[in-house]
Amino acid sequence: QAKEHRLTARTPDYLPVHADRKRVLQVLSNLVGNAVKYTPPGGNIEVSVALRDPWVEVRVTDNGIGIPPNEQAQLFEKFFRTTSGRRTTGGTGLGLAIARSLIDLHGGRIWVESDGRSGTTFAFTLPVRPI
Known part of the structure; x- marks a missing residue:
């Protein structure tokens, strides 16, 4: 069964990012x-x-189920799945660990923001390319 969502993107026309396009798209x-x-x-x-x-x-922000604060520190560990994630969806628990590795390789940082009740934001940084 397909799920329908409203996806909005707000991006500048040009950003001088120093990154591997394929890997950033993977993240x-x-x-x-x-x-x-x-x-x-x-x-x-x-x-x-x-x-x-x-x-x-x-930043990728949603108005979904949220992530409990006591589980946020483990999100980027291999094979970790949230309690609600184990109950409601499939997955291996590798996606966020891979995302963290790729962002780390670029010299950036990745993190999560959620009050645990509703909505989550995952954010990451990439270095600006020197001009």
Whole structure:
């Protein structure tokens, strides 16, 4: 059964990012895929990109189920799955660990923001390319 969501993207026309395009798209695909998986039908998902010199910050925000604060520190560990994730969806628990590895290799940082009740934002930074 297909799930319908409203996906919004807010991005500047050009950002001087120093990154491997294929790997960054892999990270984005994982984060957006998770947002789709954990957001109820009809929910909202927003991808935004902004320059926060010396970084470019990418944020994927949803209005889904949220992630309990006591589980957030483990999210980027291999094979970790949240309690609600184990009950409601499939998956290996590798996606966020891979995303963290790829962002680390780029010299960036990845993190999660959630009050644990509703909605989650995953964000990551990439270094701005020197001009």
